[in-house]
Amino acid sequence: MFSDLLYYHLGSGVEAFSTRRDSILPYSVIQGHQVHGSEVAIIDRPDLTREDLEGYDAFITELPGVAIGVRTADCVPILISDPRNRVIAAIHSGWKGTVQKIALKTIGVMETRFKTRPEDLVAVIGPSIGPASFQVGEEVAAKFKEAGFPMDAIWSFQGQGDGRPMSGGHHIDLWEANKWILQESGVKEGNIWISGIDTFLDPSFFSARRESVECGRNINAIRLKFL
Numbered sequence: 001m002f003s004d005l006l007y008y009h010l011g012s013g014v015e016a017f018s019t020r021r022d023s024i025l026p027y028s029v030i031q032g033h034q035v036h037g038s039e040v041a042i043i044d045r046p047d048l049t050r051e052d053l054e055g056y057d058a059f060i061t062e063l064p065g066v067a068i069g070v071r072t073a074d075c076v077p078i079l080i081s082d083p084r085n086r087v088i089a090a091i092h093s094g095w096k097g098t099v100q101k102i103a104l105k106t107i108g109v110m111e112t113r114f115k116t117r118p119e120d121l122v123a124v125i126g127p128s129i130g131p132a133s134f135q136v137g138e139e140v141a142a143k144f145k146e147a148g149f150p151m152d153a154i155w156s157f158q159g160q161g162d163g164r165p166m167s168g169g170h171h172i173d174l175w176e177a178n179k180w181i182l183q184e185s186g187v188k189e190g191n192i193w194i195s196g197i198d199t200f201l202d203p204s205f206f207s208a209r210r211e212s213v214e215c216g217r218n219i220n221a222i223r224l225k226f227l
Contacts, residue, residue, distance in 0.1 A: 008124045008193070010081040014088060015067075016222040018077065018126045018195075020204045029069040029221045032056040034092045036075075038100040040109045043068055057092040058106040062114060062224070069221035073206040073213075074134075074199050076174050077126040077220035078103055078182075080110075087114045088222045095140060098177050099147050107185040118186025123193070126220050127205050130198030131156070131173035135166040149177055166200070 005017040005026070019025065030043055032053030041053055043061035053059070059068040068090045070077050075094035082088070087110055093102050110116035145151050154177045161168020175194050182192050199205040199218070206216045 006127070006195070006197075008079065008126075008195075010079065010122045010124060010222070011083045013083065013086060013225050013227065014081045014222060015225060016079045016081070016124065017220075018205075019219045021206050021216060021218070022204075023219075025219060025221075027067060027223075029067040029219060030059065030061075031069050031071060031219070032059060034071060036092075036094050036096040038097060038102040038105050040102075040106050042109070042113065057097055058089060058102055059091075060087060060089045060106065060110055060113070062087045064224045064226045067221045067223035069219050071217035071219060072126070072128060072199075073208040073211075073215055073217050074129040076128040076178050077218070078123060078178060079126065079220060079222040080106070080121055080123045081222065082110060082114065082116045082121055084120045085114050085116055086224055087116060088224055090220060090222050093174075093178055095134075095136070095172065095174060098174055098181070099143050101147070101181050103178055103181045104185045107182075107187070119188055121182075121187045122191045123182055123187055125175055125178055125192070125194045127195055127197035127199050127202070127218060128174060129200050129207070129209060130196075131171055131175065133166045133198050133200035133209070134172050134174060135169045136172050138170055141170040141172060144172060144177065150180060153180065
C-alpha cells in the first residue's frame, strides 16, 4: 500500500522514510514550522503541533511510536538513529542550515540530553538537490568557506556553462558538506548513507528550484518502533 515511500534501513528498532510527490503518509508525523535556522526541539509528548514548534528545524525524541519529520523540496533531510539509547532525530538542513552546521548542533543536544555517543549513530542524507544542480552565487560559496568547510571536497567552479539548466558557475555539494559535518560530529563514515537522489532532476520528488517555492514538500520521517 505504501510502496511509493522511500524507506531507509537504520536498524531493526527504527522505521524511516521519505515521501514522493504522490505518497500518502502511513501515520501522523510531528513537524515544525521550519525557518532555515538551527534551533533544535525535544519532542517529549505526542500532541505537539507545527504552531508549538515555530522556528525549529531539527527534532529529537525518545518516544516510541511517535514519528518526527522535516519537510523538504531541495533542502537536505537528515535522519539519525541512536540504537544504543533508542533516540532519533530529524533535521532540515538547507544551505543556510548547513552553513550553521545544524547537524552538529543536533548531535550535541543528543549527547547532552540523552547520553548519545556519536560513534553509535546511524544517519541517512535523503533526497535533496545534488551537486550538479545546486548552482549558487559567489557570495553563497564564500559563506561555506568562511564557515570552515573543506572547499576542495564540496565546491566547484564550472565556467560559463553550456546552456543547460544549472550548468556553469559555482556549485556546492550539500551531500558531502553534511556528510563532513556528521563526521566532524563523531559519526563514523561507514554509518552515513547518502541516498544520491537529486530532487531537481527526479520529478517524482518536489523541487522548489525546478517548480517554484510554492510547490509541495517531501516529508522525511523517522520513528522508534515499540519493542
